[in-house]
Amino acid sequence: MKKPRKLLSGFLICISTFKKNKQSDMKAYATVEEYILSSEQWKVALMLLRDIFLSVGLTETVKWGGPVYTSEGKNIAGMAAFKSYVGIWFHQGALLKDKKQKLISAQEGVTKALRQWRFDSAGEIAKESGTIIEYLKEAMENQKQGKQIKPAKDKPLAIPFELQDLFDKDPGLKQRFEALSLSRRRDYAEYIGTAKQPETKQKRLDKIIPMIFKGIGLNDKYVK
Numbered sequence: 001m002k003k004p005r006k007l008l009s010g011f012l013i014c015i016s017t018f019k020k021n022k023q024s025d026m027k028a029y030a031t032v033e034e035y036i037l038s039s040e041q042w043k044v045a046l047m048l049l050r051d052i053f054l055s056v057g058l059t060e061t062v063k064w065g066g067p068v069y070t071s072e073g074k075n076i077a078g079m080a081a082f083k084s085y086v087g088i089w090f091h092q093g094a095l096l097k098d099k100k101q102k103l104i105s106a107q108e109g110v111t112k113a114l115r116q117w118r119f120d121s122a123g124e125i126a127k128e129s130g131t132i133i134e135y136l137k138e139a140m141e142n143q144k145q146g147k148q149i150k151p152a153k154d155k156p157l158a159i160p161f162e163l164q165d166l167f168d169k170d171p172g173l174k175q176r177f178e179a180l181s182l183s184r185r186r187d188y189a190e191y192i193g194t195a196k197q198p199e200t201k202q203k204r205l206d207k208i209i210p211m212i213f214k215g216i217g218l219n220d221k222y223v224k
Contacts, residue, residue, distance in 0.1 A: 113149035184217035
């Protein structure tokens with residue numbers, strides 16, 4: 001299995017492009033280069049992941065303000081940097097065999113298809129590059145065969161009591177919620193309904209209220 005190509009030339013091009021655009025303070029990035037250079041801590045790790053994605057023939061684009069890699073127009077994977085780790089998102093990751101048990105469901109009970117693989121360092125990415133490529137190729141083959149986990153369109157929308165209570169107290173919130181698409185409303189309802197502890201439910205409610213008012217979905221950052 002080939003290792004990712006050397007980073008120097010691509011990284012210098014990345015820096016050059018970034019200097020011309022100078023948009024590093026934006027939260028929604030126009031290019032992958034801008035996204036990579038916005039993360040001081042994870043630059044090398046993101047460049048490694050980018051090289052791996054491109055090495056298997058994926059097409060690079062930017063969606064929801066971050067790097068996404070597609071095959072035949074379908075989302076295969078994306079990458080994102082956080083404070084304590086950098087991760088790969090497999091858009092249909094639940095279909096992967098995951099023989100080495102690398103994938104996790106970041107939002108259990110909410111995201112049916114999406115799976116994440118987290119890394120603590122660029123060195124770990126380099127070490128696991130062969131397995132990453134294996135997973136990407138499997139995901140591409142699944143896409144080619146038409147395998148896909150689709151949201152249950154006919155499933156009735158059940159509003160949890162805690163969420164309904166908020167709507168009763170705030171008609172404006174209810175109005176904004178009802179303006180969302182059915183899939184987004186279902187995501188929010190399941191997100192609250194799957195919380196097992198009262199404290200967890202309250203934290204989730206506090207999180208989604210401003211999102212509902214803004215008219216955005218729970219998973220808009222990650223999935224189309």
